[in-house]
Amino acid sequence: MSSRPSVTDQSGIALLLALFLAAALSALGASLMFLSQTETYSSANYRVMSQARYAAESGVYKTVHYLLNTYTPPSTGSGTDPITAYDITKSPVLYNNKPVVLSALSSVTANYPVAAVKTAFNTAAQGSLALDRNSVNYGASATMLSMQELGGQTVITWQITADGTIPSGRPATVEVTSILEKQVVRSISYAFAAFATANTCGSLTWSSAYTDSYDSTAALVSNKPVLANNNGNVGTNGNIETDNSAVVNGTVSTPRVGVGNCSSGNVTASTSSGGATVTGGVVHLSQEIVKPTPVIPLPTPSTSQNINITDISNCPSGVSGCSKLSNGSKSLAPGTQATPAAYGNINLTNTAVLHLQAGAYNFNTFQVDNASQVILDSVPVTINIVGTGSTQPFWLNSSVTFAAGVANKWDPLNIVINYAGTDTIRFDNAATQIGQVNAPNAKLLVNSSNFYGSLIGKTITLGNAAHLHYDRNLNNAAPASFNVGADMLTSFTWKKS
Numbered sequence: 052m053s054s055r056p057s058v059t060d061q062s063g064i065a066l067l068l069a070l071f072l073a074a075a076l077s078a079l080g081a082s083l084m085f086l087s088q089t090e091t092y093s094s095a096n097y098r099v100m101s102q103a104r105y106a107a108e109s110g111v112y113k114t115v116h117y118l119l120n121t122y123t124p125p126s127t128g129s130g131t132d133p134i135t136a137y138d139i140t141k142s143p144v145l146y147n148n149k150p151v152v153l154s155a156l157s158s159v160t161a162n163y164p165v166a167a168v169k170t171a172f173n174t175a176a177q178g179s180l181a182l183d184r185n186s187v188n189y190g191a192s193a194t195m196l197s198m199q200e201l202g203g204q205t206v207i208t209w210q211i212t213a214d215g216t217i218p219s220g221r222p223a224t225v226e227v228t229s230i231l232e233k234q235v236v237r238s239i240s241y242a243f244a245a246f247a248t249a250n251t252c253g254s255l256t257w258s259s260a261y262t263d264s265y266d267s268t269a270a271l272v273s274n275k276p277v278l279a280n281n282n283g284n285v286g287t288n289g290n291i292e293t294d295n296s297a298v299v300n301g302t303v304s305t306p307r308v309g310v311g312n313c314s315s316g317n318v319t320a321s322t323s324s325g326g327a328t329v330t331g332g333v334v335h336l337s338q339e340i341v342k343p344t345p346v347i348p349l350p351t352p353s354t355s356q357n358i359n360i361t362d363i364s365n366c367p368s369g370v371s372g373c374s375k376l377s378n379g380s381k382s383l384a385p386g387t388q389a390t391p392a393a394y395g396n397i398n399l400t401n402t403a404v405l406h407l408q409a410g411a412y413n414f415n416t417f418q419v420d421n422a423s424q425v426i427l428d429s430v431p432v433t434i435n436i437v438g439t440g441s442t443q444p445f446w447l448n449s450s451v452t453f454a455a456g457v458a459n460k461w462d463p464l465n466i467v468i469n470y471a472g473t474d475t476i477r478f479d480n481a482a483t484q485i486g487q488v489n490a491p492n493a494k495l496l497v498n499s500s501n502f503y504g505s506l507i508g509k510t511i512t513l514g515n516a517a518h519l520h521y522d523r524n525l526n527n528a529a530p531a532s533f534n535v536g537a538d539m540l541t542s543f544t545w546k547k548s
Contacts, residue, residue: 099223102187103215104545106180107227110155110189110213111540115231117175118193119538122168124205125198134205136164137198143210144195151195156214159192182217189215193231201235204535208232227545234536241463241487241505244301244521247287248342248491249509252313254289257297257327260513264300264521265503267462276461276503276520283521284331288339290318293327297513301521302331306339338536342491342507345469347435348391352415354439356395360423362402370394376406380426385410391435399423406454407432416441421448421480428454430465438472445470448479451486463487463504463522473509478502487525 125132136146143150146164153169154161155176161169177190191213198207209231216224244262247254262283265276284301285291290313291303307320310333320333358367360381366373372384372392383405386392391411399405399419409429415437419425430453438444445468453460466486470476470493477496478484485503488495495508498515505525513519 103223103225106187106189106215107213110191114176114191154192155190230542241525243286245285245506250288252290253292255291256512257293258514259295260517261298262519292322294325297327299329304334306336350393352393353395360403380404382406416444436470443475445476
């Protein structure tokens with residue numbers, strides 16, 4: 052007889068398996084609970100870190116708002132905050148041999164010469180933002196990295212550092228750093244044959260006119276410079292209108308785009324009719340070019356002193372610096388660039404001849420009719436026009452000539468005309484005129500003339516077959532200027548403290 056296994060030999064195996072499964076499920080449940088808790092903590096950490104970062108960014112933007120809209124930068128002429136108080140040769144800029152700092156952070160000490168500015172910044176560059184169950188605080192400091200004066204503006208680069216802090220619950224601190232600066236572009240003061248600062252339609256108007264170029268340092272042919280049908284480049288912040296076979300032998304530079312009809316709501320780059328030609332096409336500028344207004348040094352000329360010079364007259368009585376030469380022509384003595392000689396209203400008529408010498412002159416107005424003549428005995432000559440009480444403060448209706456001793460008679464640097472006002476500067480009468488005109492707020496009119504040099508005005512009109520010849524040597528010889536662009540945040544970094 053065979054024997055059978057006893058049932059009692061496998062008793063309890065089911066219970067053992069059940070216990071193993073229960074333990075495994077418990078471990079898995081615990082793992083899932085731990086994972087869930089980790090995800091919850093990670094999400095919470097990310098949330099509070101993001102909230103602290105947003106608060107720090109608020110500190111940056113509050114600082115930018117203060118610096119751009121409330122803060123008054125140092126300047127040369129300031130009585131309370133002169134640039135001379137700073138060492139701008141270092142970066143960061145120094146005051147009392149320490150970096151210049153404005154601060155609303157308890158951990159950063161302010162160092163600035165004007166107490167009121169420190170107080171105002173401390174108030175403006177800190178605050179708090181409300182959260183559901185908490186609040187987040189922010190504060191910032193600004194370090195002056197560089198400072199310079201360009202074109203009448205004080206250009207400063209700031210490094211802004213802001214902290215955002217959640218003080219309780221799940222505390223967190225995030226630091227954000229950014230740079231606030233202006234874009235500065237170096238340009239040649241007279242890089243164009245003509246540049247109009249107005250951003251409107253017809254800021255440049257060419258009617259039966261043309262531009263070309265020459266080199267004042269090159270050899271002459273028949274006592275005149277050799278003209279080339281190139282490099283007669285012009286520029287404007289607005290639109291150029293050309294008609295009646297006008298020719299620009301070069302490019303037109305403008306921040307505007309498109310061609311065709313122009314209106315105040317749609318300022319195009321170029322409007323052309325009647326066979327007009329721009330040989331180099333349109334060059335797009337990334338931004339408008341700012342031409343600084345010339346500063347006319349003292350003394351201010353008299354508005355009531357009328358100096359009427361004719362071919363037979365003596366010098367007007369009481370005009371110091373005027374002398375009558377042996378041939379009957381008149382001469383005015385110059386001053387220096389820092390202190391020009393001041394004369395009132397100059398009016399040349401009836402074949403009068405006026406001699407000017409190297410130096411600087413301040414005139415209220417300067418009018419020369421078509422029968423009179425201006426002779427430069429020596430160069431360079433600077434003519435500063437004030438123009439009080441006149442709608443046409445400068446009118447040259449004849450040629451500018453040079454005495455025999457002047458070496459390079461075709462150099463526009465020989466005569467510079469500065470005018471800060473808004474009225475009309477005019478050249479007429481098929482004359483040969485040479486010079487640089489710096490009048491960025493004025494209307495410039497050139498009619499029936501051969502003008503050698505460069506023009507800067509608010510609007511510039513060349514009409515009646517006017518010829519504008521640009522001296523290519525101005526790119527090398529003329530002083531540089533700087534175009535200051537808009538403020539911008541050029542970097543943005545953050546870290547968890």
